[in-house]
Amino acid sequence: MDYFFYPKSVAIFGSFRKGSIAREILRNIVEGGFEGKIIPVNPKGGEVEVSGRRFIIKRKLDEFVDVSIIVIPAKLVPGLIRELKGLTKGAVVISAGFSEVGNVELEEELIRAAKESGIRIIGPNCAGIFGVHGKFFGSFEVRVNPGGLALISQSGAFGGAALAMGNEENVGFSAFVSYGNAADLDESDFLRYFADDENTKVIALYIEGVKDGRKFFEALKYATSKKPVIILKAGKSKSGAKAAQSHTGSLAGSYEIYQAAFKQANAIEVEEMEELFDAAKAFEMYKEAGSRVAVITNSGGPGVLATDKLEKLGLEIAQLSEDTVKKLREFLPPQCSTKNPIDLIADADYERYKRTIEIVCQDENVDSLLVICVPPIFIPSEEIARAIIEAKCDKPIIVNFMSGELVANGVKLLNDHDIKNFPTPERAAKALYWLSKRKS
Amino acid sequence: MDYFFYPKSVAIFGSFRKGSIAREILRNIVEGGFEGKIIPVNPKGGEVEVSGRRFIIKRKLDEFVDVSIIVIPAKLVPGLIRELKGLTKGAVVISAGFSEVGNVELEEELIRAAKESGIRIIGPNCAGIFGVHGKFFGSFEVRVNPGGLALISQSGAFGGAALAMGNEENVGFSAFVSYGNAADLDESDFLRYFADDENTKVIALYIEGVKDGRKFFEALKYATSKKPVIILKAGKSKSGAKAAQSHTGSLAGSYEIYQAAFKQANAIEVEEMEELFDAAKAFEMYKEAGSRVAVITNSGGPGVLATDKLEKLGLEIAQLSEDTVKKLREFLPPQCSTKNPIDLIADADYERYKRTIEIVCQDENVDSLLVICVPPIFIPSEEIARAIIEAKCDKPIIVNFMSGELVANGVKLLNDHDIKNFPTPERAAKALYWLSKRKS
Secondary structure (H helix, E strand, C coil): CHHHHCCCEEEEEECCCCCCHHHHHHHHHHHCCCCCEEEEECCCCCEEEECCEEEECECCCCCCEEEEEEECCHHHHHHHHHHCCCCEEEEEECCCCCHHHCCHHHHHHHHHHHHHHCCEEECCCCCEEEEHHHCEEEECCCCCCEEEEEEEECCHHHHHHHHHHHHHCCCCEEEEEECCCCCCCCHHHHHHHHHHCCCCCEEEEEECCCCCHHHHHHHHHHHHHHCCEEEEECCCCHHHHHHHHHHHCCCCCCHHHHHHHHHHCCCEEECCHHHHHHHHHHHHHCCCCCCEEEEEECCHHHHHHHHHHHHHCCCEECCCCHHHHHHHHHHCCCCCECCCCEECCCCCCHHHHHHHHHHHHCCCCCCEEEEEECCCCCCCHHHHHHHHHHCCCCCCEEEEECCHHHHHHHHHHHHHCCCCECCCHHHHHHHHHHHHHCCC | CHHHHCCCEEEEEECCCCCCHHHHHHHHHHHCCCCCEEEEECCCCCEEEECCEEEECECCCCCCEEEEEEECCHHHHHHHHHHCCCCEEEEEECCCCCHHHCCHHHHHHHHHHHHHHCCEEECCCCCEEEEHHHCEEEECCCCCCEEEEEEEECCHHHHHHHHHHHHHCCCCEEEEEECCCCCCCCHHHHHHHHHHCCCCCEEEEEECCCCCHHHHHHHHHHHHHHCCEEEEECCCCHHHHHHHHHHHCCCCCCHHHHHHHHHHCCCEEECCHHHHHHHHHHHHHCCCCCCEEEEEECCHHHHHHHHHHHHHCCCEECCCCHHHHHHHHHHCCCCCECCCCEECCCCCCHHHHHHHHHHHHCCCCCCEEEEEECCCCCCCHHHHHHHHHHCCCCCCEEEEECCHHHHHHHHHHHHHCCCCECCCHHHHHHHHHHHHHCCC
16 A cells, blocks of 8 residues: 555646645645655646646546545546546545445445456545655645654544644654545555554554454454554444444444454553543654653652552552662762652752663663653753753653643753653653553 | 732742742742732842842841741741741741651741741742732742632642643633641641632642641531532552652551542542643633533544543433424534534534534533534634634533644634633543532
8 A cells, every 4th residue: 555655646636726625635745745746637627836836737637646636526436436547556535425424325336436447445535644754645634743653543533633633742643544434445454554564653543433343353453463553442432332323324333342352452442532642652652661660750749640640550660679779879869769759859950860760770670761850940851851861771761741831942852852741740651551551 | 818819018038149049939929010019138138130120138027028938048947937026927938948858846946936926837848829819929930820720739849830731721820829848827728718719719739648637628628618629639559658758748648538538528539630720721611510411513533532431421411402403403504413412514614603502502401512623624713713702602611622733723712712622522521520520
């Protein structure tokens, strides 16, 4: 499926007048810096200018492209697919008006057309796709930064909101696919593809229901054998399942069965949208983490909150070795606590954080570190960020700097070094929990 | 205690050289727009200029002030308190070095000095206080916007981080108090005070442990009889309780006992720092809400996520009356779902949202509304924000606009009208859950 996510050429079929979806997609592809050929197509011809680039609108596609993006009236789609035989490998059908509104026959015709033409279909009724490392933004949704997360979403609107949230949360993406009605390619196909995609470090999946449970389970097992798969399942409750059914037409099915399948396949199920991104952030940084955590903080309260949450999630507050405690005692002020959570107290500076992290990191009883910083007025958060960046430590470090304006500079510096900040002690603790679930 | 939170005059005792805590507090008081008299005091005298205002530093306080803020070496504090007899009503002792470092005798001397002088004490070892509606920012922590939340924090660092997070989350504050060692005034006193403070709509309390359980329970019951009290208890786990003990010296005690007391007193216990603010935001807007919720959305997926969470939390997805469904059917496009969750689909505009909200609001089966918006590219989020603002509805409406840059303008407009946004469907659902807990 590289032709979808790393295409060398793309055709867009639709209206290119101002305020049209096809024009928005064209703009996104241009502004995203796509380096391949871009061909707008409309039977009426003409020209279109977006972001300072002018395109001749072809009346018909007359040369081969890797991928075609289709935003034309639903009833014309199967015909176009037949015309495209030999001219494209994959088609992303944005157009709505198929099975999701009861138009099952039209969707079946689309499937036949695709089979006869040897063209693979994403959609219909979808929001499009991004291949971020190929600089290909084949969707009207907000563009995102390159990174390790492939987001597969059954719901287009969820996908759009999630991409924008990803930007807020400083998540980097490898790809995005909104697969809509899944007439041809479905969640299982994408799971398998991203499992083998070298730019994807972690896969996140939003689903309401799947049509082929066996296929899904096998694909999920395959994907989790390669990398972490985070799942947010909607339609878990009775009312939610009913709503999902009327929304996508997919049977949400018994949640208990899904839950058991996720567990058995070693997928990471999250309960909330926010958790999806917290887990993704953690896995963009680390493959896994053991369960024995050392908490390092400059303020007692937040350290206690982290400790509470870690223990509640079944992680261990690591028992520091005597050697570690001795080494810490040698240079830490006497008011500091060298028990875990390690409290470096309010005036902790670069040196105190860096040395503590390095000493604790070498402790064989410690699998991972949770480093908290609430900067007091006279210690800039960048200083502590630098300590974390420069500390020599090969174990996972999850960071919680608080809050907002107080730590904006430190968080920016961390981000510049691919260290993501978790905004509360509890969310940082959960990040370690998800990492620990991948530890075999 | 009005002299603490609505003082007419303040004296600050400490060093005013650059980089000193007392100077930072002076700066905060000046920049916060305090309209009363401000008197810096230091035996060495001199002058200090902050934010363009020049002050003579008095060598001794020689006139009466409502409140004194003290940032001098710990061992000098009891003597100063004795000197202040008749010159001040309340003293906020920022200075550390008392019972929290084992210096119990000095703290006892402080308590005796306070009793003998008739001066009430906040602290020692605290981060100070804000009386936001009195424009009094007697702390070095970041200033906040006026609003309805009184934040009482045992931990100064937690308080500081929480204030900054409150700014991020657009929470308005009536007051902040970091009470440190609670040598004199403690959490129970503040609970009672803010219960009667007319600017305070909701009280949030961060505690690790309390010394006098009976007094606390009575104060808590009194406060919850007047307004919602949100509690974040730290030191719930075994390791967390141990850490809290070494941090504040307070016995965290058995969490089960606390939990039962919170419940019996009708307080709202939250589990995470983020929840503290989500609950506070909800209660800044509404006193309570019934349990039958109508979900209105323009995108299926997020509507399903909200529904799942509401049902999981024990709320009801309201059964809309036949009359409501009929009225909705009259003007909604046929693709819209008039079952709850009500899906207005992607092209929902001002009119569709506004009319739907007004019709649903009149349904006797509906207690509250959860309104979700994921704006598609051509509908600006401000338009939907305006629909929510202008809809005639006297039932609680909780809003979830997603996400980030996509809805920044709409969220700003909502904020300008004191409607707070909850960033995910699940967090919006939880807001309604907390509101429902206050419904008798």
